[in-house]
Amino acid sequence: EAGVTQSPTHLIKTRGQQATLRCSPISGHTSVYWYQQALGLGLQFLLWYDEGEERNRGNFPPRFSGRQFPNYSSELNVNALELEDSALYLCASSLGSGHYNEQFFGPGTRLTVL
Amino acid sequence: GESVGLHLPTLSVQEGDNSIINCAYSNSASDYFIWYKQESGKGPQFIIDIRSNMDKRQGQRVTVLLNKTVKHLSLQIAATQPGDSAVYFCAERNFGSGNTGKLIFGQGTTLQVKP
Numbered sequence: 001e002a003g004v005t006q007s008p009t010h011l012i013k014t015r016g017q018q019a020t021l022r023c024s025p026i027s028g029h030t031s032v033y034w035y036q037q038a039l040g041l042g043l044q045f046l047l048w049y050d051e052g053e054e055r056n057r058g059n060f061p062p063r064f065s066g067r068q069f070p071n072y073s074s075e076l077n078v079n080a081l082e083l084e085d086s087a088l089y090l091c092a093s094s095l096g097s098g099h100y101n102e103q104f105f106g107p108g109t110r111l112t113v114l
Numbered sequence: 115g116e117s118v119g120l121h122l123p124t125l126s127v128q129e130g131d132n133s134i135i136n137c138a139y140s141n142s143a144s145d146y147f148i149w150y151k152q153e154s155g156k157g158p159q160f161i162i163d164i165r166s167n168m169d170k171r172q173g174q175r176v177t178v179l180l181n182k183t184v185k186h187l188s189l190q191i192a193a194t195q196p197g198d199s200a201v202y203f204c205a206e207r208n209f210g211s212g213n214t215g216k217l218i219f220g221q222g223t224t225l226q227v228k229p
Contacts, residue, residue, distance in 0.1 A: 004157070033215060042222060043158070043203065048215035056214045090157050099213050100146060100165070105157030 002027070004106035006091050012112045013081050021076040021109045025093030031055075032074040033094070033103055034066060038087035046089075049074055050097045081113045126226040133191040135223045137204035142185055144206040148217070149178060149189045153200045161189070161202075191225075199227045 005024045013019050025032050034046040045058040049068035057064075063079040072093075078085055088110050092103040127133045139147070145166045150158035164171045164178045164187075171178050177190040187204050201224050205217040 031215065033217075035217075035219075040221075043205075043217070043219040045216040045218070050215070056216060058216065092157075097213060097215065099207070099209050100163075102148075102160055102163075103217060105150075105159070107155065107157050 004091055004093050004104055006089075006106040006109050008109060009107070010110045010112070012114065014114050015081055015083060017081050019078045019081060019085075019111055021078075021089050021091075021111070023074045023076070023091030023093075023106060025072050025074070025091075026095075026104055029093035029095050029104075030072055031094045031097050031101070032068055032072065033092040034074070034076050035090045035092065036060075036087045037090055037108070038084070043090065047076070055097070078111070083113050086111060086113045123221070124224045124226065126228060127194050128228050129194060129196060131194055133189075133194045133198070133225060133227075135189045135191075135202050135204075135225065137187040137189075137220050139185050139187060139204070139206050139220075141206065141208055141218075142182070143208055143210050145209045146207040147178070147180060147187050148205045148207075149176075149187075150203045150205060150219075151198075151200045152203065152222070158203060194225075194227050196227050196229060199225055201225075 031050040035043045037043045048056040066076040068074045088108040090108045092105045094101040148163040149161040152158045162173045175192045179188045201222045203222045204220045
């Protein structure tokens with residue numbers, strides 16, 4: 001069974017540009033989560049999508065947004081990039097939205113903002 | 115505030131020894147705790163979890179202990195192997211306000227296994 005996949009692996013942008021990151025969940029999983037892993041800050045929760053709807057967002061500015069498509073894949077968009085947005089962006093998926101459903105992580109997209 | 119912290123940033127052990135990685139959490143209302151392992155260039159991988167109504171759970175070579183009195187979580191790895199070298203994160207979930215989907219992660223401990 002294929003795991004969570006993310007693309008691209010690496011992304012280099014300049015300040016002010018927009019970045020689009022993509023995630024394909026494990027087949028059959030309907031929930032997708034996005035986390036930011038910046039150096040020295042650990043993993044920070046960004047967004048949660050379930051059945052096409054945004055269910056929760058973390059403490060990030062509105063220029064971080066996303067969506068979930070009918071096939072449950074997801075996109076994270078970061079507008080007006082800032083240097084501090086440089087980080088590893090991790091996507092996870094789970095089988096439904098149950099309290100104890102395990103979140104399976106993808107390998108991440110490394111975003112570098114110059 | 116919300117935080118899950120780790121006592122030691124780096125742990126170095128000899129191959130074959132047992133490893134203990136510790137984690138402190140601040141929210142006494144947290145309901146669920148998970149340990150993840152992250153190898154270089156990969157996403158976090160689930161190791162073991164424990165619910166707040168338990169104080170111990172065992173897996174293959176791993177044991178998680180939960181002490182709610184002092185808000186402490188630990189991961190014990192028996193007979194540590196070179197393949198165990200990675201960064202280990204504890205994470206918590208709080209269902210008090212409903213299901214937010216949010217995992218709160220600690221900063222991580224690097225485990226180095228010496229051959």
